[in-house]
Amino acid sequence: MREFEFTRATSLDGAAEQFASGGEAAFIAGGHTLLPAMKSRLRMPDRLIDITGIPGLDRIERDGDRLWIGATARHATVADDATVKSAIPSLAKLALLIGDPQVRNRGTLGGSITNNDPAADYPAACLALDATIETTGGRYQADDFFLGMFTTALADGEIVTRVGFRLPQAGAYAKFRHPASRYAMVAVYVARFVDGWRVAVTGAAPAVFRWTGAEAALAAGQPTDGLLLDPSELNSDIHASAEYRAHLCTVMLAKAVAELV
């Protein structure tokens, strides 16, 4: 890795100030996406600002119909947290399916959604659970946050502070893990709310998306086994063809619907 400057932020204002003090800067949380990218020189920042020491940024609390999880909450903490498990059990299960135990001990929610990897898990939870993403610049609805492959609505220097997941009546996440990388080859998050269904798909396309056809079928009480996403809009790579991914989406949708809690 190339040398860089490093500062430890103790407040959001301090972190923003350090970010703006010249050169290419980046925030670091768990480092489990950023450090591999820096090792392979895909990223070469001049300065890193550690945000994990900012007090309160990892808080988890329920407020009315939303569960708020702080940006620096680690995956393992979310998977094991009593508030998360009782409010949205399917979200705790999703966190437990990320990477491996060591990765979960380090990686954070904020880092995951900021990176917006096409196969990452949390973006699917944000979309399906109609999340509000709170940042130092304001609030976004998940529908307006994930813009495309590795791209979000965040501005340079904007920090995700916490994510408010709307409590569903029932939810489930079905993930077909790539056996080596453990990222999603395809995964489907299904959530039922008083006012309708939300279905989010990750791993299948250049970025996470809502499967509106599945939402409509579920709302109408129709079977979903005849639904098939258009393969021409899905990824084809060494791991799976687009046709295979389309088929997997239908299978994961059925699995999630069968597991709703």
Next chain:
Amino acid sequence: MQTRLTLNGTARELDIAPATLLVDLLRDDLALTGTHVGCDTSQCGACNVLIDGVAVKSCTVLAVQLDGAEITTIEGLASDGALHPMQAAFKEHHGLQCGFCTPGMVIAGLDIARRHGGSASRETIAHELEGNLCRCTGYQNIVSAIEAGSKAMQDA
């Protein structure tokens, strides 16, 4: 950058270059070569150490991020010449062949014991070793070792 940490029970104050990975600090600067580098791409778990009691891949952590943290490496487990129960279980159950993956496996075993006590099933242990690779053993004896080590820790 000045960084204070507790390493295997001893408080240290170190001046660390920001781009130093924890594994490089341990091996190159502090001569603690029991922590291994199998891949350097966050896959293999040979570099696992405990940070504040939880297992982490030290090839994917900046040492300067650990100000105030407590780090335990494989060298810090035995006390007064006696192997830690998890280490003793690896010896007893032939949980190693070449031994390259072993420090990381022992640390992963400690994390499994922390979360499940002595009650984890073989299936759970095997599943929770998904971040650790072994090229020699076929894993069966590693699972046996962690099963026995976790029980021994619980009974201790």
